[in-house]
Amino acid sequence: MAVGQLTATATCAAMSATVEADGRRVGERILAARVGWLAHLVGQMAGQIVAGHWTGTDLAILAAGVGPDGRALPVKGWMALRRLGWAAPVPDGVYASDRVRRCAQEQAARALRLGVYRREVLHAIVATLPADGRRDDADWQALRELLPAGVTGAVVANRTRQVRAYQHAQGRLPGDLTELEAAPAVAAQVLLAAADKQLAAIGRDGPGRALLRVQLPLTARPASAADWAWHALPITLPAHVAEHARLCAPTLRVVGHRVRVDLPHRAPATTAPVRGHRVALGLDWGVNTLLTGTAGRLTDTGRVVTDGRMLRYDATAVSAQLHRLRQHREHLAAKRDHHTTLTTGLPDDDPRARHLTVLAARATAEHGQVCARIRHLNKTLAWSAGRWAVDQAVALHAGVIYVEDLATLAARGRRKGNARLSGQVRGQVVDAIVHLAAKAGIAVVTVPARGTSRYCPRCGQGHTELTHTPAPDRAGERGWKWAICGRCNLSTDRDHAAAMRITARGLLAQHHVRTDRTTGRHRITTVVEGNVATVRRPATTITTPGRKLRPTPKRPTVGKLSHRVPDRRTAPAPPSGGQRPAGQAPKNHHQTVAASGPAHDHLKPRHHRTGFHHVHATPVITLTGDYGPGTTRPRPHPKRPKHTGKHR
Numbered sequence: 001m002a003v004g005q006l007t008a009t010a011t012c013a014a015m016s017a018t019v020e021a022d023g024r025r026v027g028e029r030i031l032a033a034r035v036g037w038l039a040h041l042v043g044q045m046a047g048q049i050v051a052g053h054w055t056g057t058d059l060a061i062l063a064a065g066v067g068p069d070g071r072a073l074p075v076k077g078w079m080a081l082r083r084l085g086w087a088a089p090v091p092d093g094v095y096a097s098d099r100v101r102r103c104a105q106e107q108a109a110r111a112l113r114l115g116v117y118r119r120e121v122l123h124a125i126v127a128t129l130p131a132d133g134r135r136d137d138a139d140w141q142a143l144r145e146l147l148p149a150g151v152t153g154a155v156v157a158n159r160t161r162q163v164r165a166y167q168h169a170q171g172r173l174p175g176d177l178t179e180l181e182a183a184p185a186v187a188a189q190v191l192l193a194a195a196d197k198q199l200a201a202i203g204r205d206g207p208g209r210a211l212l213r214v215q216l217p218l219t220a221r222p223a224s225a226a227d228w229a230w231h232a233l234p235i236t237l238p239a240h241v242a243e244h245a246r247l248c249a250p251t252l253r254v255v256g257h258r259v260r261v262d263l264p265h266r267a268p269a270t271t272a273p274v275r276g277h278r279v280a281l282g283l284d285w286g287v288n289t290l291l292t293g294t295a296g297r298l299t300d301t302g303r304v305v306t307d308g309r310m311l312r313y314d315a316t317a318v319s320a321q322l323h324r325l326r327q328h329r330e331h332l333a334a335k336r337d338h339h340t341t342l343t344t345g346l347p348d349d350d351p352r353a354r355h356l357t358v359l360a361a362r363a364t365a366e367h368g369q370v371c372a373r374i375r376h377l378n379k380t381l382a383w384s385a386g387r388w389a390v391d392q393a394v395a396l397h398a399g400v401i402y403v404e405d406l407a408t409l410a411a412r413g414r415r416k417g418n419a420r421l422s423g424q425v426r427g428q429v430v431d432a433i434v435h436l437a438a439k440a441g442i443a444v445v446t447v448p449a450r451g452t453s454r455y456c457p458r459c460g461q462g463h464t465e466l467t468h469t470p471a472p473d474r475a476g477e478r479g480w481k482w483a484i485c486g487r488c489n490l491s492t493d494r495d496h497a498a499a500m501r502i503t504a505r506g507l508l509a510q511h512h513v514r515t516d517r518t519t520g521r522h523r524i525t526t527v528v529e530g531n532v533a534t535v536r537r538p539a540t541t542i543t544t545p546g547r548k549l550r551p552t553p554k555r556p557t558v559g560k561l562s563h564r565v566p567d568r569r570t571a572p573a574p575p576s577g578g579q580r581p582a583g584q585a586p587k588n589h590h591q592t593v594a595a596s597g598p599a600h601d602h603l604k605p606r607h608h609r610t611g612f613h614h615v616h617a618t619p620v621i622t623l624t625g626d627y628g629p630g631t632t633r634p635r636p637h638p639k640r641p642k643h644t645g646k647h648r
């Protein structure tokens, strides 16, 4: 295993500070004002740089990445801008040190580089846009070749909609990003990463504590060096910042009247291998369920087997809430635009204009609040789902998580639902899974999404088409939720069938894994199909006190694998809610979860803590990878030939 670095950002608060020169203590309000002045100053300068260089020509220069002297531009944003001679203009009568200007240039460089990236996406879309109608497969392929790596289908869809709207209004395609969008607004924050110890320094100050030293202005418009002073800000570190993690220069911002310190911290992490895995967790994206997973194991003979348990993170309720919030956001935006349009026709001193301006400002403020709520909910949901997925993988002893490639997901035209989750949430879930999996030493590999829910995972090597019905008992009707195979009689949830196929596509195509050099993400683009057989889990991991210690007798099934392929799962999964059958004792915690280690002690077997009231997630239950053919697990009842005799 290689050792890499794992960086994460912890959001901390700075409640007070000490002025180093005279030892005077500064309270939260004054500290927030001083940090706010610095953030405003930096943001003002950065905004001017961005506005001054928001042209197709300058974005092209930055995109080319070559300075006027013919050398490649430095990776650090502020250095690149200095090489190009794009200076930070200090407001008249204000004194700001070179390090403060650096912070402004860094922030401007990041905004402009984001513009360069969006411009690249736009150019790819404009160059390959079909004259009318939807993209066919050839259009998608041409587009993918031009797009930068890692652009999700949701981004392509949004950008295409924007281009079409421009085309409709202007009668032509946009020539450059700057025609389509005004210069982006720059947030009021201080990226201390661009500074050095002449402006700020961070260090540990005992266990769980850090001390940030930073120069802050004493007035809104500091006129000389005397208007700046060193402040020492004590910071309490959150528990998830490891003791041995290295603290990096933070970003400061003011929220309300509080100082927020976004503190990146870096710890060595082992890089999980991407090949040679035997046990995997495969995850399918649902419309609302967010994630449906299944465990899979590669046997010595190259077959893929699964225990047949469906793992599900069902975020339908949160998805509906997000849908309501998005509707509300559109409503407020329309209201704001409407008031603004009405104002433009009126003279400034008209009382109606003043009233309309007030209304527009109110709608703008509410719009901002709703946007913040959506962002917060998206982020919380993404980390909750990511945590669940990685906990499941750890409990299953999986070395790798296979997840559908979001880039290939959109081309497939999934059903549109009112309350469907946005592609953005899925991107955030992938980021969360990648991060948390890296901490746990588990690899994350994306596999092609095309056709995962169309073909039977159990027979035909990926060529038998499934029939989709609304429910298992409504076989004659056309539907979405349930999948039935006419050939092998498989009858299962649609997303569960897809998760099985994803697991197989990953485990069987491990030698096709490619790693992107810039993002470090792993992906499989070659489709290798194979059947997935359902086998029994070892009885010991699924028993409940008071329940018999042998598998449930199997039902009659058809086909060659009938002795180990049940048409339904052979053992009931524990109920996902809080209900348990009457008269049964609560499950013994240690029997089911103890093996997953101290990090998972908080997980209760029948309830997975998602952080949401209305999210239903399959509880995390330990399962060793030791199941199915070719394994050496002890048989609980060797004298019972009816159940164990013909397994090997």
Ligand SMILES: [Zn+2]
Binding pocket: 456, 457, 458, 459, 460, 464, 485, 486, 487, 488, 489, 490
């Ligand atoms: Zn089948």
